[in-house]
Amino acid sequence: MALLKVENIHVYYGSIHAVKGVSFEVNEGEIVTLIGANGAGKSTVLHTVSGLLHPRSGSVHFQDKELRGVPPHKIVERGLAQVPEGRRIFLQMTVEENLEMGAFTQSNSTIAPGIADVYKRFPRLEERRRQIAGTLSGGEQQMLAMGRALMSKPKLLMLDEPSMGLAPILVDQIFDIIKELHAAGTTILLVEQNAQAALSIAQRGYVLETGKIVTSGTGSELLSDESVKKAYLGG
Numbered sequence: 001m002a003l004l005k006v007e008n009i010h011v012y013y014g015s016i017h018a019v020k021g022v023s024f025e026v027n028e029g030e031i032v033t034l035i036g037a038n039g040a041g042k043s044t045v046l047h048t049v050s051g052l053l054h055p056r057s058g059s060v061h062f063q064d065k066e067l068r069g070v071p072p073h074k075i076v077e078r079g080l081a082q083v084p085e086g087r088r089i090f091l092q093m094t095v096e097e098n099l100e101m102g103a104f105t106q107s108n109s110t111i112a113p114g115i116a117d118v119y120k121r122f123p124r125l126e127e128r129r130r131q132i133a134g135t136l137s138g139g140e141q142q143m144l145a146m147g148r149a150l151m152s153k154p155k156l157l158m159l160d161e162p163s164m165g166l167a168p169i170l171v172d173q174i175f176d177i178i179k180e181l182h183a184a185g186t187t188i189l190l191v192e193q194n195a196q197a198a199l200s201i202a203q204r205g206y207v208l209e210t211g212k213i214v215t216s217g218t219g220s221e222l223l224s225d226e227s228v229k230k231a232y233l234g235g
Helices: 041-047 072-077 097-100 108-119 123-127 140-149 167-185 196-200 220-226 224-234
Strands: 003-012 016-027 030-035 058-064 080-083 154-159 187-191 206-210 214-220
Touching: 003 041, 003 108, 016 041, 016 058, 016 214, 016 220, 030 196, 041 058, 041 080, 041 154, 041 187, 041 220, 058 154, 072 080, 072 154, 080 140, 097 108, 097 140, 108 123, 108 140, 108 167, 123 140, 140 154, 167 187, 167 196, 196 224, 206 220, 214 220, 220 224
Parallel strands: 030 187, 030 206, 080 154, 154 187
Antiparallel strands: 003 016, 003 058, 206 214
C-alpha cells in the first residue's frame, strides 16, 4: 500500500519552474531513493512533501490524506519526519536538548523512552549527551540529526543527502544505520547524490533530471542501467 503518493506536482521558485510534473510513491516498508545531479530538484521535492514549499499544482497524499495546506508541524505530527540537507541541528544546544526538540509533537511521557531508544541506536550520542552539538564531528552531527527526527516516531523518514561532506568510512556507517532503521520497520525516502550507495540499499529508485523523473525501476535495475551508470555511477 502506498504510504506516500505524490502526483504531478509543479513547484516554482518565483518564475523558475523547479519541479515539473513529478509523480512517485513510497510503499510501506520500502526504502525508495531519488537520485540526480545537483540542482535536479530532489531537495525541492522533499521540501514540498514536508510542507516547507507549496506546489502550484498536483497533490501529495500521506496515508491517503492530502497534505496540501497542512502546516509542517502538523505533517510531523502525522508521522512524516525529514532529516534536512546540511543536518541543521541546534548548534548551541547540547546533544540531549536537540533530541528533546525532536519530540515537540510527542507527549512528555514518550520523551525519556525515545531518548533511550536513540542512545541504544547511537551509543556515540549517549557518550556526548551533555556536549554542545556544534562541537561534534560531521558524522556525529549527522547521527544527531537522524536521532532528532526519530524522536517524532515517524512512519516515514525522509533523508536529504545524509552522506554529504562525510569521509568514506562515515558514509558506510550512515548507510549501515539506514539499513538498520529499515530492518526495524521504518519506511525511508532517501535523497542522495551518492547514487551507487543509495541504489544498493533501495528497493526502488527514481532518477530526476532538471525537475522531471526520467527513469525509474528497482535498485538493481537502475544500478545496471547503462544510461544511469554513465551519468551517475562513473560507468
